[in-house]
Amino acid sequence: MRQATATDTVVERLWRAAVEGDEPAAASVVHEALDTGVPEETLLLEVLAPVQARVGVEWAADRITVAQEHAVTAINERIVASLAHRRAGGRPAVPSRGRVTVGCVDGEWHAFPARLVAEVLSLHGWRVDYLGAQTPTPHLVAHLHQSNPDAVLLSGSIPTHLPTAHAAITACQAVGVPVLTGGRAFGPDGRYARTLRADRWAPDARGALAVLDEGLPRPSASAGRQAVDDLPHLADQEYTMVARSRHRLVRQTLADLEERFPPMRVYSDLQRERTAEDIAHIVGFLATALYVDDPELFTTFLTWTADVLGARRVPTRSLVAGLDALAGQLRDFPRATHVIERGGAALAEHAARSFPGPRS
Numbered sequence: 464m465r466q467a468t469a470t471d472t473v474v475e476r477l478w479r480a481a482v483e484g485d486e487p488a489a490a491s492v493v494h495e496a497l498d499t500g501v502p503e504e505t506l507l508l509e510v511l512a513p514v515q516a517r518v519g520v521e522w523a524a525d526r527i528t529v530a531q532e533h534a535v536t537a538i539n540e541r542i543v544a545s546l547a548h549r550r551a552g553g554r555p556a557v558p559s560r561g562r563v564t565v566g567c568v569d570g571e572w573h574a575f576p577a578r579l580v581a582e583v584l585s586l587h588g589w590r591v592d593y594l595g596a597q598t599p600t601p602h603l604v605a606h607l608h609q610s611n612p613d614a615v616l617l618s619g620s621i622p623t624h625l626p627t628a629h630a631a632i633t634a635c636q637a638v639g640v641p642v643l644t645g646g647r648a649f650g651p652d653g654r655y656a657r658t659l660r661a662d663r664w665a666p667d668a669r670g671a672l673a674v675l676d677e678g679l680p681r682p683s684a685s686a687g688r689q690a691v692d693d694l695p696h697l698a699d700q701e702y703t704m705v706a707r708s709r710h711r712l713v714r715q716t717l718a719d720l721e722e723r724f725p726p727m728r729v730y731s732d733l734q735r736e737r738t739a740e741d742i743a744h745i746v747g748f749l750a751t752a753l754y755v756d757d758p759e760l761f762t763t764f765l766t767w768t769a770d771v772l773g774a775r776r777v778p779t780r781s782l783v784a785g786l787d788a789l790a791g792q793l794r795d796f797p798r799a800t801h802v803i804e805r806g807g808a809a810l811a812e813h814a815a816r817s818f819p820g821p822r823s
């Protein structure tokens with residue numbers, strides 16, 4: 464078993480202060496650790512990052528509220544900024560390694576992971592233009608023209624932004640800037656970074672540093688590829704059809720669900736609204752699975768959703784009923800039908816694992 468370390472104690476103290484919303488105490492925990500010799504990089508990657516990850520675990524298990532999730536994130540963001548300002552001491556940094564742009568694709572709100580990567584690169588002497596959350600691709604490209612960086616680092620947390628990430632990757636490469644991607648949206652092994660033809664992927668900030676140290680060759684500037692050039696399966700138009708008709712699909716699935724899932728008839732307005740959001744996410748993940756042609760993207764999302772709903776005592780059969788309703792509308796689309804069938808099977812296996820029947 465892993466031994467508890469001094470860093471674990473800092474993690475625990477920071478977690479307690481942050482979840483109680485006590486920002487001064489939380490900041491003191493981190494700054495005191497820095498004063499006693501814990502390196503800043505360790506604080507960023509082995510204290511602040513795990514505390515953020517714990518926010519996700521505790522929220523998913525329904526042990527903290529959405530407001531607490533937001534509050535802890537806001538406190539951690541300010542602590543990261545305070546470390547950066549303290550490091551700079553009011554002086555401009557003197558970078559020696561080169562210049563990079565770090566940001567998130569349009570629609571992506573998870574800026575914190577990108578910020579950690581940006582800070583670690585700054586610590587190692589890179590000049591970093593940190594663009595934060597959701598940068599629209601034309602503005603990202605305009606920034607690249609102006610700053611001419613050695614690379615652009617794109618962070619993604621939510622897989623449904625992968626089609627947008629693909630367009631951003633292609634656009635950056637078209638102006639001759641190599642793209643290094645990372646974040647949970649690209650899959651645990653970076654498989655979707657390869658699907659979308661990113662120049663490289665790295666699992667974390669230290670991996671990003673290693674890739675940049677090796678050097679990334681500049682792609683030859685080109686007129687830009689079409690999505691279908693990289694992903695020939697898009698020629699069947701299934702992704703386009705599901706993505707374009709997503710509002711109608713959600714509406715119809717909700718209506719069918721009322722028939723198929725009797726408990727829904729007595730749902731409150733709030734419960735209905737949540738169900739509509741869940742269905743919108745299901746349709747979004749289905750479309751993305753069609754985009755990258757990987758049913759596993761859909762099954763991973765469904766089993767995660769089943770756990771989140773389970774923690775709130777919403778039965779998995781509501782999800783199964785939702786899938787059946789969706790399948791009924793997409794019968795003429797073989798890839799979508801296959802992905803939904805795989806989703807249903809994954810949910811059944813997941814339920815059997817979570818609630819095994821009595822042993823004979």
Ligand code: B12
Pocket residue numbers: 508512513515516517518519520522523532533536540570571572573574575576577579580616617618619620621622643644645646647664665666667668669670671763764767
């Ligand atoms: C905080 C948070 C938010 C905040 C983000 C605020 C901010 N300023 O960042 C807010 C409240 C806005 C938010 C919103 C949402 N969120 Co959220 N969020 C999180 C949470 C709890 C923490 C994210 C984080 O900072 N993690 C810590 C970092 C350090 O870890 P990391 O992401 O793995 O990053 C490391 C590596 O991946 C890598 N890396 C990351 N980027 C890059 C880039 C490069 C180039 C490289 C090389 C490496 C690299 O290096 C990092 C450091 O080592 C996660 C849970 C989690 N476990 O992460 C959920 C999570 C990502 N969110 C989730 C969801 C569903 C949402 C919402 C859809 C919720 C909703 N219903 O509205 C929205 C979507 C918003 C949007 N459009 O983007 C789900 C995603 C589930 C899924 N199946 O995809 C998660 C997993 C929730 C959970 N509880 O488990 N969220």
